[in-house]
Amino acid sequence: MLKYKVLFLLIISFNLFSQKLERPKIVVSIVVDMMRFDDLYKYYDYYGEGGFRELLKSGSVFNYAHYNYEPTTTAPGHASIFTGSIPYFHGIIANDFFDKSSEKVVNCVEDKNYQSVGSGDEIGKCSPKRLLASTIADQIRLFSELRSKAFAISIKNRGAILPGGHIANGAFWYNNKTGDFITSSYYMNDLPLWIKKFNERKLVQDYMKKGWDLFLDKDSYSSSPAYNGEIPPDIFKSSQNSFPYTFNHLTNEEKNNLFQFTPYSNQILVEFAKDLIENENLGQNSFPDFLSVSFSSTDIIGHAWGNFSKESMDVFIRLDRNLAELISYLNRKFGQNNYPLFLTSDHGAIETPSFLKKVNSLTSELKTKQFYDSLKSFAINKFGSEKIILNFSNRQIYLDRDYINDHNLEFEDVEDSFVNYIRDNFDAIQSIMTRSDL
Numbered sequence: 001m002l003k004y005k006v007l008f009l010l011i012i013s014f015n016l017f018s019q020k021l022e023r024p025k026i027v028v029s030i031v032v033d034m035m036r037f038d039d040l041y042k043y044y045d046y047y048g049e050g051g052f053r054e055l056l057k058s059g060s061v062f063n064y065a066h067y068n069y070e071p072t073t074t075a076p077g078h079a080s081i082f083t084g085s086i087p088y089f090h091g092i093i094a095n096d097f098f099d100k101s102s103e104k105v106v107n108c109v110e111d112k113n114y115q116s117v118g119s120g121d122e123i124g125k126c127s128p129k130r131l132l133a134s135t136i137a138d139q140i141r142l143f144s145e146l147r148s149k150a151f152a153i154s155i156k157n158r159g160a161i162l163p164g165g166h167i168a169n170g171a172f173w174y175n176n177k178t179g180d181f182i183t184s185s186y187y188m189n190d191l192p193l194w195i196k197k198f199n200e201r202k203l204v205q206d207y208m209k210k211g212w213d214l215f216l217d218k219d220s221y222s223s224s225p226a227y228n229g230e231i232p233p234d235i236f237k238s239s240q241n242s243f244p245y246t247f248n249h250l251t252n253e254e255k256n257n258l259f260q261f262t263p264y265s266n267q268i269l270v271e272f273a274k275d276l277i278e279n280e281n282l283g284q285n286s287f288p289d290f291l292s293v294s295f296s297s298t299d300i301i302g303h304a305w306g307n308f309s310k311e312s313m314d315v316f317i318r319l320d321r322n323l324a325e326l327i328s329y330l331n332r333k334f335g336q337n338n339y340p341l342f343l344t345s346d347h348g349a350i351e352t353p354s355f356l357k358k359v360n361s362l363t364s365e366l367k368t369k370q371f372y373d374s375l376k377s378f379a380i381n382k383f384g385s386e387k388i389i390l391n392f393s394n395r396q397i398y399l400d401r402d403y404i405n406d407h408n409l410e411f412e413d414v415e416d417s418f419v420n421y422i423r424d425n426f427d428a429i430q431s432i433m434t435r436s437d438l
């Protein structure tokens with residue numbers, strides 16, 4: 001498993017308010033999913049004008065910002081950015097997590113009380129009900145007594161729903177089965193006409209027809225061999241295992257799915273954002289509107305190929321051009337100094353362990369399944385059953401209080417036994433905290 005580690009949270013604010021007290025017409029937030037702070041500088045020479053370089057030049061850079069929780073994954077990251085809070089308060093402790101009341105693993109945004117809007121499948125059955133705090137979008141709406149409009153878009157459902165908060169006018173995301181943008185009946189019962197028309201254009205199929213070749217000439221990219229991340233390279237099925245990738249041999253459904261693994265899914269989000277601003281008439285009155293755009297394919301590609309890969313570099317080089325296009329559009333639409341924009345990331349990523357091992361860098365790896373199996377054996381030997389572990393997820397062990405009570409054990413003693421066992425047997429783990437410690 002590719003482990004996440006945030007080194008820095010980078011926030012760029014662009015075109016901050018002018019001196020006189022004037023409300024902006026629109027506030028734009030951009031999240032680049034799984035972007036390291038140093039990706040700004042690593043590829044700086046290859047970035048063009050108007051994208052990352054423009055933000056660095058014209059904006060303010062906050063480079064001493066950290067996420068102080070674990071795990072730093074997509075859902076807690078988005079929830080923390082937009083609520084200004086931490087998982088302890090906003091409730092989004094992971095993408096999928098153990099819900100102690102139902103004793104089930106739940107997804108952070110799934111909600112079976114709602115229906116998909118724009119498709120007939122499960123992907124849209126979502127709501128922000130597990131988010132226990134309000135977001136920037138909520139607060140802008142409340143400030144204007146709901147006269148401001150707030151929208152959030154992403155390829156991932158959680159990348160749209162969590163920024164949108166509870167009273168966004170809409171959150172829209174990509175359905176990887178149909179290639180369409182969809183939403184949930186939490187927000188509306190029918191897609192707006194403009195989204196139906198957007199979907200009818202079947203842009204995904206057009207993009208996939210082009211295939212994916214490197215944006216720059218190939219000497220600009222690292223010559224190191226690929227060190228695969230989590231997903232086997234056959235995700236691009238029988239396509240050759242390097243650039244240029246072609247997709248013409250795939251079914252439309254396969255193309256819809258693999259689209260997320262291409263930089264074109266950033267490009268389509270820019271197209272979608274522009275359509276949204278035009279059709280929802282954002283920024284047209286004195287009540288500031290809000291738009292959140294979360295670019296997902298940096299994360300999806302980083303996971304698949306690792307962040308030392310040509311694929312990862314290429315997605316950043318292309319995202320830079322996508323950003324330039326979006327910023328140039330916003331400047332034309334609202335005026336260069338008339339709106340605040342910030343860019344940040346929900347989490348970073350470490351180099352893949354296989355790469356670090358290969359170059360003899362300091363690394364260690366904890367295999368989740370081996371670790372859990374070992375814990376279960378320990379539980380059987382020490383307490384007579386693995387049932388004392390109610391759940392293990394997100395590097396957290398949940399102990400079964402009923403089992404502990406029924407067997408007349410002391411909760412703190414059980415905690416201590418697990419801590420000592422883990423400390424004695426797993427060098428890769430540096431810190432262990434119990435509920436009692438916390």
Ligand SMILES: [Zn+2]
Nearest residue numbers: 033034074346
């Ligand atoms: Zn993420």
